[in-house]
Structures are given as C-alpha cells and as structure tokens.
Amino acid sequence: MKKREFFLRVFIGLGCIVAFTFLVFWKQHVVQTNRDQAIVSTISEWKTHGKPVVVQNIVRQDIQVYEKITITPLSKTLFEGYVTKDIQEQLKAGQTVSVDTEQGGRVFGVISDVGQALNVDTGMFRVRAAFDHEVASSNRIIVAYVHTGTMKDVISVPNEIIDGAGGKFFVWNTRDGYAYKQNVLLGERNGYGAVVLEGLHDGDVVVIAGQTQLSDGDKVSVAAYKDM
Numbered sequence: 427m428k429k430r431e432f433f434l435r436v437f438i439g440l441g442c443i444v445a446f447t448f449l450v451f452w453k454q455h456v457v458q459t460n461r462d463q464a465i466v467s468t469i470s471e472w473k474t475h476g477k478p479v480v481v482q483n484i485v486r487q488d489i490q491v492y493e494k495i496t497i498t499p500l501s502k503t504l505f506e507g508y509v510t511k512d513i514q515e516q517l518k519a520g521q522t523v524s525v526d527t528e529q530g531g532r533v534f535g536v537i538s539d540v541g542q543a544l545n546v547d548t549g550m551f552r553v554r555a556a557f558d559h560e561v562a563s564s565n566r567i568i569v570a571y572v573h574t575g576t577m578k579d580v581i582s583v584p585n586e587i588i589d590g591a592g593g594k595f596f597v598w599n600t601r602d603g604y605a606y607k608q609n610v611l612l613g614e615r616n617g618y619g620a621v622v623l624e625g626l627h628d629g630d631v632v633v634i635a636g637q638t639q640l641s642d643g644d645k646v647s648v649a650a651y652k653d654m
Contacts, residue, residue, distance in 0.1 A: 491577060
C-alpha cells in the first residue's frame with residue numbers, strides 16, 4: 427500500500443513538472459510570436475507609409491550669439507567671474523548679460539567691467555556683471571549668458587541633428603518623401619547650434635527627430651513639422 431502511494435506521489439509530481447515545463451515553453455512561444463508580429467507589422471508600416479520623422483524647414487535668419495560664463499555674487503546684484511583669454515577678447519563693458527532664475531524667469535544686466543590684466547591666482551581674466559534686479563539663487567556659482575554679437579542672414583541647425591565621421595559632417599535632408607544624407611560644411615558652433623556654410627539652402631526640409639533609424643534613401647512619413 428505504501429509502495430502504491432509512493433509511486434502515485436512520484437507520478438503526480440512528475441506530471442506537475444511536465445505541465446509546468448509545457449506552460450513555460452508555451453508562454454515563451456506566445457511572447458516571441460507577438461514580438462515577431464509586432465516587428466513584421468512595424469516593417470510593413472514603414473514600407474507602406476515610410477519611417478516616422480519630425481522635420482524642420484530651413485530658413486536664413488539673424489542668429490544671436492551668446493558666450494556662457496560662470497559668476498559668483500559680490501552682492502545681490504553685482505557678480506564676478508573669471509574667463510579665459512579667448513572669451514575675454516569677446517567681452518566688453520555694456521554687453522547684455524542674463525541669468526535664468528530657479529523660478530523659470532530671467533534677470534538681465536550688463537557687463538560692467540572686463541579685466542585686462544591676467545589674475546595670478548586663477549590664470550584667467552576677471553569679469554564683472556551688474557544686474558537690474560536681485561539675482562536669487564540657492565547656488566553660489568551660476569551660469570550667465572553674454573550677448574556678444576549677431577550673425578546676419580545665416581543658416582543654423584541644432585547640434586543634435588548633426589552626424590559626423592572622418593572629419594566630415596552631414597544632416598538628413600528630405601526630398602519628395604525620402605531622406606538622404608546631406609554633407610554640410612560647418613562654421614561657428616556653440617551650445618545653441620551650428621552655422622551651415624555649405625550644403626543647405628532656404629526651403630530645405632531636414633529631419634530633427636527620428637534620424638537614428640534612417641538609412642540613405644529611406645521613405646519617410648512626417649509625424650510633425652517644426653518651424654525655425
């Protein structure tokens with residue numbers, strides 16, 4: 427009797443293991459099938475309608491140029507910082523300077539003084555900025571933006587849409603519903619973007635989002651259109 431109960435328990439245990447194993451493999455099969463169907467569906471959509479992208483129209487315009495510096499407070503409205511020689515040469519008294527507040531606003535002022543002598547302690551040049559209103563910040567060191575000039579009638583694109591290899595740069599240009607690599611020659615480049623000297627013209631429509639999935643000559647579908 428005890429033998430029969432033992433074999434019955436063993437049989438039931440083996441049955442549970444087999445059933446559990448079957449369920450695991452069945453679940454894996456279902457998940458993989460769904461994944462394959464999703465991939466096939468996506469590829470089919472791309473072939474029919476094109477890969478989804480966000481594009482932007484290229485327009486020549488005047489671009490404001492800003493230099494970024496770090497400053498610390500001497501008082502509630504007077505700040506001081508130190509800059510390298512190449513930045514010092516771009517700064518002069520009277521230039522507009524601004525800082526973003528922690529509340530989402532902006533406080534404006536002017537560069538009040540640009541030191542001409544090298545500071546022996548820092549190895550840089552002293553700069554002072556005077557603001558129209560109190561600059562409230564929980565950080566002692568803040569970032570300020572100095573307006574150093576204006577580039578007239580230029581084409582500029584965001585840095586994040588520029589790809590490069592081997593010292594050459596390109597963006598994704600679109601024509602008649604297809605995307606193509608467009609080589610570009612870049613001029614001045616900063617945190618706001620890059621000036622394109624050659625390669626783009628007024629009226630070109632470039633991809634600003636979705637370019638990571640593109641290959642040269644891909645059909646595209648415009649999901650959104652952004653103005654400059």
